[in-house]
Amino acid sequence: MITSCYFCKGKVVDQVTSVDFWWGDDLKIIENVPSGICQQCGEKYFSPDVYKEMERLAKGRGPAVSHLSVDVLRYSPV
Numbered sequence: 001m002i003t004s005c006y007f008c009k010g011k012v013v014d015q016v017t018s019v020d021f022w023w024g025d026d027l028k029i030i031e032n033v034p035s036g037i038c039q040q041c042g043e044k045y046f047s048p049d050v051y052k053e054m055e056r057l058a059k060g061r062g063p064a065v066s067h068l069s070v071d072v073l074r075y076s077p078v
C-alpha cells in the first residue's frame with residue numbers, strides 16, 4: 001500500500017471512506033471502502049482488489065442501501 005502521496009508527498013493513512021464512482025453516466029456512491037487517504041491533499045488511493053470490487057458494485061444492478069439526489073451545477077466564467 002502507498003504510504004506517501006504521489007502528488008504532494010503527504011502522508012497517506014489507511015481509512016474507510018465513501019467513494020463517488022462514475023460508471024458511464026451513472027454516479028454511484030460506494031460507502032465503507034477501505035482506502036489510503038493523503039492527509040495533505042485528500043487524494044484517495046485504492047488497492048487493485050478494492051478497485052475491482054467497486055467496479056463490480058457499480059456495474060451491478062444490486063439494491064442500493066440508500067438513495068441521494070444530487071444538484072448539478074454549471075460553472076460559468078466570471
Ligand SMILES: [Zn+2]
Nearest residue numbers: 005008038041
Ligand atoms: Zn497528497
